[in-house]
Amino acid sequence: MAVSVLFRHPSSLEHDTGAHPENARRIVAIERALSERDWLGWDVRESPAATRQEIERVHPPHHIDRIESLCRRGGGMIDMDTLVSEGSFEAALHGAGGAVAVVDALLDGGVRCAASLHRPPGHHAEPARAMGFCLFGNVAIGAAHAIEAHGLARVLIFDWDVHHGNGTAKIFHDRDDVLFCSIHQSPLYPGTGPASDVGSGAGEGFTVNLPVPGGSDDAVFLSHVEHVVRPLARQFAPDLVLLSAGYDAHAEDPLAGCRVTDDGFAGMAASMRATADELGVPLGLVLEGGYQLGALSRSVVASLEVLGAAGTPPVPEVALDPLAEQAQERLAAYWSTLA
Numbered sequence: 001m002a003v004s005v006l007f008r009h010p011s012s013l014e015h016d017t018g019a020h021p022e023n024a025r026r027i028v029a030i031e032r033a034l035s036e037r038d039w040l041g042w043d044v045r046e047s048p049a050a051t052r053q054e055i056e057r058v059h060p061p062h063h064i065d066r067i068e069s070l071c072r073r074g075g076g077m078i079d080m081d082t083l084v085s086e087g088s089f090e091a092a093l094h095g096a097g098g099a100v101a102v103v104d105a106l107l108d109g110g111v112r113c114a115a116s117l118h119r120p121p122g123h124h125a126e127p128a129r130a131m132g133f134c135l136f137g138n139v140a141i142g143a144a145h146a147i148e149a150h151g152l153a154r155v156l157i158f159d160w161d162v163h164h165g166n167g168t169a170k171i172f173h174d175r176d177d178v179l180f181c182s183i184h185q186s187p188l189y190p191g192t193g194p195a196s197d198v199g200s201g202a203g204e205g206f207t208v209n210l211p212v213p214g215g216s217d218d219a220v221f222l223s224h225v226e227h228v229v230r231p232l233a234r235q236f237a238p239d240l241v242l243l244s245a246g247y248d249a250h251a252e253d254p255l256a257g258c259r260v261t262d263d264g265f266a267g268m269a270a271s272m273r274a275t276a277d278e279l280g281v282p283l284g285l286v287l288e289g290g291y292q293l294g295a296l297s298r299s300v301v302a303s304l305e306v307l308g309a310a311g312t313p314p315v316p317e318v319a320l321d322p323l324a325e326q327a328q329e330r331l332a333a334y335w336s337t338l339a
C-alpha cells in the first residue's frame with residue numbers, strides 16, 4: 001500500500017483576505033507544523049486546478065463566471081463575510097482541484113488515505129452562492145467526481161466543522177447516493193442544519209444533522225461519531241469516506257463556543273479511520289475552517305497522524321450522550337441499525 005498523500009498548492013496564499021480570520025496564515029501555520037514533523041512521512045504533492053467540468057458538477061456556470069470576473073477586476077466583497085482578491089479564483093480552482101486529486105489518488109492510485117489542505121474552504125458554498133468564506137464546494141466537488149468520473153455508487157461525507165455545511169447539504173439534499181452527516185454547534189452561523197432536516201425526495205434520510213449546543217466537548221462529539229455516524233456508515237456501506245474537516249469546534253477557536261481538544265479531533269479521526277478500514281474503503285480529508293492558528297495546526301497534525309498511521313487505530317470508548325441517543329431515536333425511522 002502506497003503512503004498517504006497530501007495535496008497543497010501555493011495559490012492558497014494568494015487568496016488575500018487582509019485582516020479576515022480566514023487568512024493565509026492558517027495554511028502557513030499548518031504547513032509549518034507538518035514540515036517540522038517531516039510531513040508525517042506523507043507524500044506531498046501540488047494540487048491541480050479543477051476543470052470547469054469538475055466544478056460544474058455542483059455549480060452552475062454563471063456562479064464560476066461571477067467569481068472569475070470579480071477576481072479579474074481586482075476582487076471585492078461578495079457578502080458581509082466573504083471577499084475575494086485577484087488571486088482568489090486561482091486559489092479556489094486549486095482548492096476544488098485538491099479535493100478531486102484526493103479522490104483520484106484514493107480510487108486510481110491505490111492510496112489508503114489522502115488529504116487536501118487548501119483555502120478558501122468550501123462547505124458553505126451553495127450551488128449558486130458563495131458565502132461564509134467559501135467560493136466552491138470543494139468536498140462536494142470531490143464527492144461528485146467520485147460518483148460521476150469513477151462510477152462509485154455511494155459516498156459518505158462527515159462534516160465535523162463547528163458550522164453547519166449548508167452548501168454541501170444543499171447540493172446533495174435530494175440524493176440518496178451521498179450520505180451527508182454534519183455535527184455542528186446550534187445556534188450558530190449559518191443557522192441551517194436543524195435535526196428535523198433529513199433531506200428531501202429520494203434523499204430523505206440521507207441528510208443527517210447533529211446539532212449540539214455551545215460548550216459541547218470531546219465526549220459529545222465522539223459520542224455522536226461512535227453511536228450515530230459509525231452505525232450509519234456501516235448500514236450505508238459507502239465506497240468512499242470523505243471528511244469535511246474544520247477545526248473551529250476547538251476550545252481555543254475564537255469563532256465558536258465548543259470545547260473540542262486536539263485529542264478530540266484525533267479521536268474522531270481514529271473512529272472514521274477505523275470505520276473506513278472496517279468497510280474496506282479509502283478515506284479522504286478536505287480542510288474546512290479553524291481560526292486559532294496553534295489549535296488548528298496542532299489538530300490537523302493530530303488528525304493526519306492518526307489517519308495515516310499503519311494499521312487500524314484504536315477507537316476511543318465513549319458513553320452514549322443523551323443528544324446522540326436522541327439522534328438515534330429520530331433517525332431510526334430511516335436507518336434500522338439505529339432502532
Ligand SMILES: [Zn+2]
Pocket residue numbers: 161162163246248288289290
Ligand atoms: Zn466553520
